Each structure stands twice: as structure tokens, then as C-alpha cells.
Amino acid sequence: MVMQHDALGAPGEAADPAAAGPIEPGHQPAWRPVGRLGRSEERAAYLFLAPWIIGIVAFLLIPLVWAVWLSFTDEQLLRPGVFIGLENYARAFTRDPSFYKALQVTLTWIFIAVPVFLISGLLVALLLNQRLPGMGAFRTILYVPAVLSGVAIAVLWFTLLNSDLGAVNQLLRSIGISDPPNWFQDPKWALPAVAIMGLWGVGTNAIIYLAGLQNIPPELYEAAGMDGAGPFAKFRHITLPLLSPTMFFLLIGELTAALVIIGPVIVISGAGGAAGPADSLLFYMLLLYRRGFVQGELGYAAALAWILTVIGLVLVWLTFRLEKRFVFYQV
Amino acid sequence: MTQDVRRIRRLSPRRAGHAAFVYLCLIALAAFIILPLGWMLTAALKPLHVPVFTFPPEWFPTKYFNLGTFADALTQPNEPYLRFAINSLTLASINIVGAVLSNSLIAYAFARLNFRGKNVLFALVLATMLLPAPVLLIPQFLLFFNIGWYGTQGGFPAGYLPLTVPAFAGNPFFIFLLRQYMRTIPKELDEAARVDGAGFWRIYWKIIMPLSVPALVVVAVFTFLGVWNDFFGPLLYLDDPQWFTVPLALATEVTRVGTKWNIVMAATLVAMLPPLVVYGFSQNKLMGGIASVGIRG
Numbered sequence: 222m223v224m225q226h227d228a229l230g231a232p233g234e235a236a237d238p239a240a241a242g243p244i245e246p247g248h249q250p251a252w253r254p255v256g257r258l259g260r261s262e263e264r265a266a267y268l269f270l271a272p273w274i275i276g277i278v279a280f281l282l283i284p285l286v287w288a289v290w291l292s293f294t295d296e297q298l299l300r301p302g303v304f305i306g307l308e309n310y311a312r313a314f315t316r317d318p319s320f321y322k323a324l325q326v327t328l329t330w331i332f333i334a335v336p337v338f339l340i341s342g343l344l345v346a347l348l349l350n351q352r353l354p355g356m357g358a359f360r361t362i363l364y365v366p367a368v369l370s371g372v373a374i375a376v377l378w379f380t381l382l383n384s385d386l387g388a389v390n391q392l393l394r395s396i397g398i399s400d401p402p403n404w405f406q407d408p409k410w411a412l413p414a415v416a417i418m419g420l421w422g423v424g425t426n427a428i429i430y431l432a433g434l435q436n437i438p439p440e441l442y443e444a445a446g447m448d449g450a451g452p453f454a455k456f457r458h459i460t461l462p463l464l465s466p467t468m469f470f471l472l473i474g475e476l477t478a479a480l481v482i483i484g485p486v487i488v489i490s491g492a493g494g495a496a497g498p499a500d501s502l503l504f505y506m507l508l509l510y511r512r513g514f515v516q517g518e519l520g521y522a523a524a525l526a527w528i529l530t531v532i533g534l535v536l537v538w539l540t541f542r543l544e545k546r547f548v549f550y551q552v
Numbered sequence: 553m554t555q556d557v558r559r560i561r562r563l564s565p566r567r568a569g570h571a572a573f574v575y576l577c578l579i580a581l582a583a584f585i586i587l588p589l590g591w592m593l594t595a596a597l598k599p600l601h602v603p604v605f606t607f608p609p610e611w612f613p614t615k616y617f618n619l620g621t622f623a624d625a626l627t628q629p630n631e632p633y634l635r636f637a638i639n640s641l642t643l644a645s646i647n648i649v650g651a652v653l654s655n656s657l658i659a660y661a662f663a664r665l666n667f668r669g670k671n672v673l674f675a676l677v678l679a680t681m682l683l684p685a686p687v688l689l690i691p692q693f694l695l696f697f698n699i700g701w702y703g704t705q706g707g708f709p710a711g712y713l714p715l716t717v718p719a720f721a722g723n724p725f726f727i728f729l730l731r732q733y734m735r736t737i738p739k740e741l742d743e744a745a746r747v748d749g750a751g752f753w754r755i756y757w758k759i760i761m762p763l764s765v766p767a768l769v770v771v772a773v774f775t776f777l778g779v780w781n782d783f784f785g786p787l788l789y790l791d792d793p794q795w796f797t798v799p800l801a802l803a804t805e806v807t808r809v810g811t812k813w814n815i816v817m818a819a820t821l822v823a824m825l826p827p828l829v830v831y832g833f834s835q836n837k838l839m840g841g842i843a844s845v846g847i848r849g
Contacts, residue, residue, distance in 0.1 A: 252666045262665055265752040269661035270673070272654045276721020281680060284691035291691060298697070345581065351574045359578045361835055362585055368831040368838075370781040372799035373823040376806055376816060377592055380604075388591055388609035395608060421585065428839060481686055488783070488803045506686060513690055514788065523690045530684040 292527050296520035309524035320525075322500050323508040324532075326412075330504065331479045331536075333416055338475050339468065342426025349427060350434045360431070363424035375485035378418045379405060405489075408501035415485060415502065426471055433467030434460070462549040469548045473540060480533050483507050505529055587611045589824075595817035596621055604813040625818035631805055633798065633822045640797040641826075643715055644779040650719030651726060651775040652768050658722045659730035660756045664742060674731075681724045693788055703791040711789035715782075719775070726771045733767035734760055766837060773834045777827055798823045 254260045267274075292309055296302030313320045345363065349356055366374065381388050384403040393401035404414040441459050450458070483506040486496050496503035509529070513522025594613045595604040600621060626634040661667070662674055692714075696702060701713040737760060745755050761768075786800040796804070802819050805811065831838065 252668065252670065254666075254668070259666070262752070263667040266661045266665035266667035266670075269657045269665065269752075269756070272720055273658045273677075273722040273727070276654075276718065277676070277680065279695075280692060280718050280721060281683060281688065284688050284695060285683070287691035287694070288687045291694075296694075348574055348577050348581075351571075353571055353574060355575075359582060360839070362582045364835070364839070365585055365589075365828070365831065368777055368781075368827040370783070370799050370802075370823045370827065372781075372783045372803050373820045376802060376820050377588055379806075380813065380817075381588055381591065383605075386605035388588075388605075388611075391607055391609050421588070423581075424585075483784070487787075489806060509686065509689075514693075519690050519694060523687075526684070526686040526690060530687050533684065 288523050288526065291520050291523035293524075294520040295518075296523075298517035298519060302520045305520075309521045310528070312521065313525060313528060319500070319503060319508050323503050323505045326501065326503050327480065327482070327505040330412060330415070330482060331476065333412055334419060334479045334482075335472065335475045337416055338419060338423070338426060339471055341420060341423045342471065343430050343464075343468070345423050345427035346430030346434055349431050360424075360428070364428055365424070366422040367425040367428075371485075372488050374418060374421065375488040378414075378421070379485065379489050382414050382417070405502075406498060408497070408499040411497045411501040418485065426475075429471060430464065430467060433464050437463045465548040466550060469540075469544050473537060476536055476540060477533060480529065480536070481506050483510060592817050592820055595814055596625075596821045598814050600624070600812065600814055602814070604817065621814045622818045622821070625815050625822060628815070631793075631801060631815075631819075633801065633819050635794065636796050636798045636801040637822060637826075639795055640780050640799075643712060643797065644776050646712075646716040647719040647779045648772045648775050650716065651723065651771055654720045654722045655726040655730050655771055656761060656764060656768065657756070658727050659734055660760055662727065663731045663734035664739075664755075664760070665752065677724045677727050696789065702789055704795060709790070709792070709795040711786075711791065711795065714789050715779075715785050726774070729770065730764060730767050733764055737763050769834065770837050770840070773830055773838055776830055780827055781823075 254263045291302070293304055293306060294302030295305050295308070349360055349363070382390075382404040384390060384401075384406050387404075390401040390404075402410040402413075404410050437459065441463075442455055445455050445459060482504050484496075484502050484504045486502045486504075487507060487510065490496075496507055505525075506529075509522050509525045512518050512525060590612045591609060594610045594616075597613045597618055598604065598616045598621065599618045602616060626632065626637075658677075662670065662677070696714040701710050701717075703709075703711050741759050741763075742755050745759055750758065780797075781799060782797070783799040783803060786797045787803075790796055790800060793801070793804070798819075802816070802823055805819065806816055
């Protein structure tokens with residue numbers, strides 16, 4: 222630290238002619254160090270960036286290259302692997318019975334979670350965007366689950382959704398539903414139960430939507446009102462198009478989050494326990510975790526990770542193609 | 553606010569109906585958020601011999617206000633949540649120091665200094681946001697495992713190293729946030745300091761850092777929440793229960809047979825309280841930080 226201070230704090234570098242000019246970072250691609258002062262600024266910059274550069278090489282670049290290599294080996298914990306070609310990939314597609322189950326669970330989850338979380342967030346944001354007193358308090362309450370520990374939320378909701386004793390089913394029975402769902406004990410209801418848990422965090426998306434809604438110029442609504450547009454026409458022709466960039470941002474976020482969900486099961490039944498009834502909660506990342514860290518087959522797990530990444534890239538690419546048709550950017 | 557009040561006074565029946573509908577929906581939503589927490593609090597405040605599952609469910613504590621269960625959860629010899637909370641806080645503190653220092657240094661270079669390769673490197677910062685986490689999981693684990701940053705080595709929790717050291721290398725989201733913020737600080741301040749003979753290090757430390765405090769608070773709060781709530785990292789790298797964090801201890805406890813639900817709910821409360829307190833103090837800044845992400849997207 223002392224050395225850095227000397228290098229950067231020498232009084233000689235005080236007046237820097239290169240930086241005194243009208244330089245707007247990002248608009249001047251061809252900056253060149255001018256004289257001793259310019260070179261010392263450059264040296265200083267690389268010192269400031271040193272932690273990031275070291276980190277990116279050690280924690281990102283090396284692991285990334287290593288991940289490619291690992292996926293072609295039979296590496297295990299405490300036993301270095303040897304090259305086995307595409308064997309891991311072949312195993313996933315042809316000999317791992319859980320692979321397709323995990324894919325099916327994760328893709329089903331994407332089809333449930335993405336629309337449910339996108340639409341619920343928008344509806345809540347529309348409520349919060351009303352100009353009525355007390356909206357700040359509701360906003361504060363609705364965002365609470367977003368700051369809480371996922372483990373704590375999983376423990377709480379597993380207790381609440383317990384099929385016999387849980388508070389939710391008691392509530393349902395008391396309002397006349399004599400045979401409420403068995404939630405986490407029923408293969409059909411396990412994923413919806415995870416979705417309910419997720420809906421508890423509806424405030425996260427709602428806050429982001431709300432920021433988008435509040436960015437829409439009110440004059441547009443006033444003008445449309447004068448032209449005789451009703452609330453639905455305003456929503457369809459003003460709110461939706463102007464909100465579409467926010468929606469697209471959230472869509473990508475929800476999609477990638479849904480793809481790598483590992484699920485509450487890892488909390489509740491332990492890493493090696495059952496993945497819900499009939500493996501109904503065997504999310505892809507849970508399978509990867511088990512193969513890699515419970516069974517110690519790290520090479521195979523690395524291959525599973527690359528398969529998931531390719532699936533993710535395809536989905537994101539498809540979404541970006543949708544963007545061109547449906548997302549409206551203000552210029 | 554005054555505008556809102558005027559609106560209410562002039563409500564037409566149609567608008568009053570609309571307002572009633574909005575409030576009804578929001579109250580139902582707020583109940584959906586609060587009642588589970590109330591149920592948990594009720595269970596945590598019951599003495600050990602009182603059943604947690606009752607009919608009808610008790611959503612708010614009315615009969616029992618027994619802090620003994622809570623104290624038990626904090627101090628029970630085999631699962632002392634006070635100890636786990638201290639572990640979690642230690643990790644969070646180190647991460648906050650690392651995140652505030654490293655991200656501000658990096659962001660300062662991108663916001664203020666000129667150097668060759670700046671645009672390429674900044675594009676690289678943004679690109680690292682898109683790196684697939686699942687792919688990095690295994691090689692990162694192997695890397696740390698092979699250099700001995702795992703579990704407990706001779707009484708020292710070596711598994712804490714992979715949970716703290718990377719924070720000192722910066723985080724693309726924070727770098728971006730701080731760089732944007734630093735660019736709003738008037739450049740004349742830097743230039744005046746330079747005329748007075750200050751170098752880059754001193755400008756960073758004496759001018760940019762103090763003026764960036766609002767954005768640094770956002771970084772600190774997000775870092776705290778991320779580390780306090782992290783489950784997967786501690787799950788991978790910690791093996792000795794005495795060094796467990798709160799979420800890891802909680803997850804281990806519920807998987808055991810013969811769980812005491814009062815204690816579990818009290819422990820869940822231990823896991824939730826610090827984030828709630830931090831949220832209470834920082835919610836406006838936090839919301840601003842989150843909202844700005846959405847607008848950019």
C-alpha cells in the first residue's frame with residue numbers, strides 16, 4: 222500500500238496535460254499516453270485495475286479453460302482424470318437415466334416460472350403505480366422477501382405447505398376444500414408449490430417494473446385520454462410498448478434464473494436425499510450437484526454444465542430474436 | 553402528498569371504487585407476505601412443549617411470548633446459532649471491506665483515468681456478467697480444493713478463503729454501478745486537487761471515495777445480503793460444523809430426524825432478522841439501486 226501511494230501520489234504528476242483536455246471516456250478509443258505524465262497515468266490505472274485483472278485470470282479465465290478440459294476427462298475428487306474424449310457427453314445423452322428427467326423438470330419449470338413471475342410482477346407493479354396514499358408502505362412490505370435467505374424461505378414454506386399439518390392446507394380445509402393438494406408430497410403439485418414459494422418474492426420484479434412504469438411520461442396518458450382512449454387502450458398502446466424493454470430485461474433474467482434453479486429440495490432433504498416424489502423436483506443443477514459433488518464425478522459434471530450452457534445460449538438467442546419483433550425502444 | 557390528499561377529497565364514486573379495489577388487492581398481497589412471517593414468529597415464541605402446528609393456524613403471537621426458545625436456538629450446545637451468526641457476520645464483514653475497496657479502485661480507473669485498452673477492458677467487465685456460473689462451478693471448486701482452500705486446515709477455516717478472497721477482485725455489477733456514479737462527480741474537483749499537487753491515489757481516497765458514499769452503501773448492503781444469505785458457497789467449502797454459517801446450519805438441522813420445530817422456526821428467524829434490519833435502514837437506497845438496473849435494461 223505504501224509503495225502504491227508513492228507511485229501514485231508523487232507531486233510531479235499533478236498537472237496532467239492529457240487528462241485536462243475535453244476527454245469523455247468511451248468516446249475516445251485511441252487514447253495514447255503523452256509524455257511522462259501520460260505514461261504515469263497509465264501505470265496508475267493498471268495499478269488500480271490490478272485486483273480485477275488478477276481476479277479475472279485466476280477465478281474466471283483459468284477455470285473457464287479448465288472446464289473445457291475437465292468435460293473431456295473422467296476427473297474425480299482426489300483422482301486426476303485422463304482424457305476420455307466425448308465419453309461424458311455420450312453418457313449424458315444415452316446412459317444417464319436421470320438426465321432427461323432433469324431436463325424435463327427444468328424445462329417444465331421454465332414454462333411455469335417465466336410467465337407466472339413476469340405477469341404477476343407486472344400486475345403488482347400496476348397496483349403500486351396508482352397515485353394513492355400509502356403506496357410506499359406497500360412497496361416496502363412487498364419487497365421484504367427479496368432480502369431474506371433462500372434457505373430460511375424454503376424451510377418456512379416447506380412447513381407452511383406440509384400436507385397434513387401445514388397452515389396453508391388447514392386454511393384451505395377451513396374454507397371447504399376437503400382434499401387440498403399434497404404440495405411437496407405429490408409429483409403433480411411439487412412444482413406449483415415451488416412456484417408459490419417464488420411468488421412470495423413477487424416484489425422483486427414489481428419494483429423493477431415500477432421503475433419502468435414511472436419512467437413513462439404522464440403526458441402520453443393525458444394526450445391519449447383527450448383522444449378518448451380508455452384504460453385498456455392506454456395500457457395496450459402506451460404502457461406495454463414503453464415497458465417492453467423492462468419486460469425483456471426481466472424475461473432474460475427470469476429465464477436464466479429458472480435454468481439454474483437448484484430448488485428447495487437441496488435444503489430440505491439434503492444433498493443426497495430424494496428430489497421430491499418421483500424425482501419431480503430433480504432440477505438440472507441438482508443433478509449436476511449430485512453427480513459432481515455427492516458422487517465426486519467432476520469430469521462428468523463439467524460436461525453436464527456445458528450442456529446446460531448450450532441450452533441456455535439457445536434459449537437466450539431465441540429470446541433476442543423475439544426482442545426484434547416485440548420490444549420497442551424509445552430513441 | 554398534498555396532491556394525493558386533494559385527489560382523495562375529490563373522488564368521484566367511480567374513482568372511489570377504483571381506489572377501494574386497489575387497496576383490497578394490496579392488502580391481500582401484504583397479508584400473503586406478512587402472515588407466513590407472523591406464523592413463524594408465533595412458533596418461535598412458543599415454549600418447547602407447546603405444539604407448533606395448531607388448528608386453526610395461529611398467524612400472530614397472542615398467547616406465548618417466550619424468548620426462551622429463541623435463546624435456546626442461539627445457545628444450544630450442538631447447534632449454537634449465535635456462533636453461526638458470528639461466522640456469517642465475519643464472512644460478511646470481510647466481503648464488504650473487499651467489495652468496497654476493490655470495486656471502487658477498479659471503477660475509479662474506468663471512470664477517471666486514461667489508459668490504452670480501456671474500452672476493451674470495460675467491455676470485458678460487462679462480458680463477465682454473462683459468464684455461465686454452472687460451468688465455472690466445478691473448475692473453481694477444484695482450483696480452491698487443490699490449493700488447500702477447503703474445509704478446516706489445522707484449526708483454521710481454510711474454506712473461508714474461497715468465500716472471501718474473490719470479493720477483493722471486484723464484481724462486474726458493482727464496478728458498473730460505481731463507475732456510473734463516479735462519472736456524475738464533477739471533474740473540476742479532481743482537477744483542482746491536481747493543481748494542488750494531489751496524485752491519483754490521493755484523489756481517489758480523499759475526493760472520489762467520500763463523494764461516492766451513497767453508491768458504496770448500496771455495494772455494502774448488496775454484499776451483506778448476498779453473503780449472509782449464501783448457502784451454496786458454504787455448502788461446498790465448509791465441512792466442520794463449528795465454522796458453519798446460519799443458512800448452512802439451518803439446512804443441516806432440518807434434514808435431521810426428530811426436528812424440534814419451535815427451535816427451527818427460531819433459527820429461521822435468526823437467519824431473517826439481520827437482513828430485515830439492514831433492509832429497514834437502507835431500503836430507499838436499495839430500491840434506487842435495483843430500479844436503476846431495470847431502467848438500464
